[in-house]
Amino acid sequence: MNRSNGDCHDRSITAGADFLHLAVDEVPRRGKSDWLAGQIRLALADSRLPVGSRLPATRVLAGELGVSRGVVTEAYQRLIEDGHLAGQGRNGTIVVGAPVATPTATEPPRPTAPPSPGAVFAATPGAAVFDAMRMVRARIDLSPGLPDLAAFPRAAWLRTERRVLDHLAASDLGYGDPRGTPALRLAIANWIARNRGIRADPDEVLIVAGTAQTLTLLGRVLYDDGISAVAVEDPGSLGARQHLHNCRLDTPPVAVDSEGLRVDELRATGEAAVLLTPAHQFPTGVVLRGSRRAELMRWARETGGLIIEDDYDAEHRYDRSPVPALRSVLADHVVYAGSVSKLLAPALRIGWVIAPPKYRDALVDAKRFTDLGNAALPQLVLAGFMESGALERQLRHLRRHHRRRRDAMIEALGTHLPGATVHGAAAGLHLTVTFEAGFADTHLAAEALARDVKVHPLSWHSQRPRRPGLVLGYAASTPADIRRGVATLGDVLRHLS
Template sequence: MVGADFLQLDPTHAGRGSLTAWLAEAVRSAVADGRLSPGDRLPATRVLAGQLGCSRGVVVDAYRRLTDEGLLSGHHGGGTTVRAAWAPAAAPPGVVGSGERLPSGPAGVEPTASLIDLSPGLPDLSAFPRAAWARAERSALAGLASDELGYGDPRGLPALREALAGWLARTRGLRARPDDILVVNGVSQGLMLLARALGARGTRCIGFEDPGSFGAREHLRRWDLEPVPVPVDEHGIDVAALGRAGVDAVVVTPAHQFPTGVVLAPDRRRELVAWARAAPPSGHGPGPGRLVIEDDYDAEHRYDRPPVPALRALAPDHVVHLGSVSKSLAPAIRIGWLLAPAALRAELVEARYWTDLGSPALPQLALAHFIGSGGFERHLRQVRRRHRARRDALLSALAVHLPASTAHGVAAGLHLLVTVPGIDDTAVVRRAAEEGVRVQPLSAHRVGAGPSGLVIGYAANTPDRLHEAVRRIKRSID
């Protein structure tokens, strides 16, 4: 009789579709409901394949998928076990930046054990280069002088600023000296510092793309800046509308607009720079005049198009460039960078000092080593291949289950905007939560009127999970 005592697996219950996906989901469910505990050993792939009457490759692929997700841990000669640190993903209570999670689910809807989280902006955290990062930290510690354990430069350690200057020149077309760079604890802290600096100059309102990141918009509000919506179309932000908005600063995502995925068109880039240069500094002290804040949140992730140069390269005296490793490595690293016009640097550094004295030294040194050794580039090449495969899987699932839908922003990023004729996106998201899928409505990121849509992140889920998620979303729409 074909079947395994392990989890009472019976391949005749697999139904139509991939046997690998069925096996992976069975193990996930067993961990979620407690039948498998941290440290439990799974059967050897050859043994389980024999019991199930399938090829060993089916079991190997299922174990690999679950290891990639961080659910299992495989050791050479030591078998495959459930990871002690694993727990199902859960949403935090709020949001802080472009593409990060919204408060999820309607009241009274509890996450299911098989929750599939499609929040945009989540990278594949299982791909974090643990071994390479550990080597970078050891190298950083080995070369760390005792006096470097004291309070450092609030701008960031010179080693990291030098590494970032070279990295940004090579990958984003930015000419910057190490002294031009302010290391921050992510884009959210950069926005806070800028909001405080603008507020001190008398700024009370700031232009903001519509649709645009709900999280970044609310973050600015918490620091007493009121976002003024400026429409976005297929060419990016409408600069003519920005000119009518009566603001002297604007936040944009020109390389991959969130959430629509459009690239700011060349003509619009020139118009935006001309808008910034058109006004002299205000009477609130020395400053750059009008200011463009460029949130370069996921520029490393591109698949089917050439890189888009950073906007700051066109007008360094009027453009602030913000970036971080949250989407390329992990949000937990809490390292970002801010390049500001010279007229703003001193007050931003002072504000940074009085906020928290500076970023922790060891992660900065580790990142500097990781960049300098070539490890960061190798890591990005690997995750691009994995993210491309997951994007392709999502597109395939949409073609099968939602053939009337249209996907936008396909060529880059970690999410797609999916429009489906005639849907109420808020209602669909509520029903999808009941089906065990966390997804965001386009309307949550929009202030003005506009079409409905679903903002679907794909980087954090395996292809079989993405197919299952779209199948559940289809049920939510029907």
């Protein structure tokens, strides 16, 4: 009996949460919230708590650790403010991001950036360099192209998914139309009519795996049609050029100024097709103005030219009115491409393309022979999500959310980079800064990366020489990280000047 009582006594000393194997006797007498937040950060960094993990309820963990519930609540709140956790109401607290691992006395330091970041930026920015940069982990990532992934509406998405599965017919699990499910094509047609002024029949909509696949499929179709080049904006998206090059298409540059694409330069190239981002030019953020739009339409009608309209983030705007899509006024000469990558998350890999009749069947054939069509279940969930009004609600939330982060970046730039010129801050998920200085922006980006801050040099997205600059994404970073990242850029710039 005594031995049994002793066993119970031993267990009470070492008892604690199964969660991270924390024990009561490990809890310090002071700084309990700091200690608990630190233990969770370590678990995030070494992947014991992967993204998507659900943390114990505050009441449960507090009871197991023998501390007040306020201790656990405060620790969780700190990690929520840092962007590592997200409170999901009744669904608990979820891991949405992990910090870079902190070396310990028993663990050798692990590099969080390439051994020589300068080599990455000094190399010609081809596909290998771009892919290498995607793999580089940095404590603060200000790369453009992402919305706030932590804001993904998990609960609303899950409710929609359950409704879809509850009403799913067995036949819906078979091979479907390579153009996409009828439900999603209808939802897209309704969405672009409401939000972009485009009238399209659902039969005209082709569902693809994002705008990247649109460029690949269209590139093949244009090449087979005898087109050897697609003119592009300069500066313009490096990734888009890479997809076109992969289809053996040249990408002659056309200058962009404060009014948008220089249509006179487009005419001078003699090319039959052009890719542009008229509602929010990437990366400068300028809008294609009325006179340029009219001039571009004249070019298309007079030459039979094709306009590829990448409408990648037109819904995100803060300080200006919406800009009509080119497709809404010139349907027979415009291939319109959109996606939910900037509205929800790139991970969904769902986009859409609407092409003139000349290319429509060829694009459907290209899609069929590529993959037989996108996965049907995510399409049906997205269709229900859009038609229920949930996507509009999410967009309204993101506009407020992203605007606060945009404002934090502009404030930080004014403090730490007062000599920089800011471009394109009225809309989108990124802005561009340029400098009147004699240094290479790739050098600035490399030095920043060595300090755990990742950015895009403007020269990566330029085919012709121009002033040094950076393309800075703000939507996917917390205001605190934005301020720290921009402060680091300012410190690096002072050493370069």
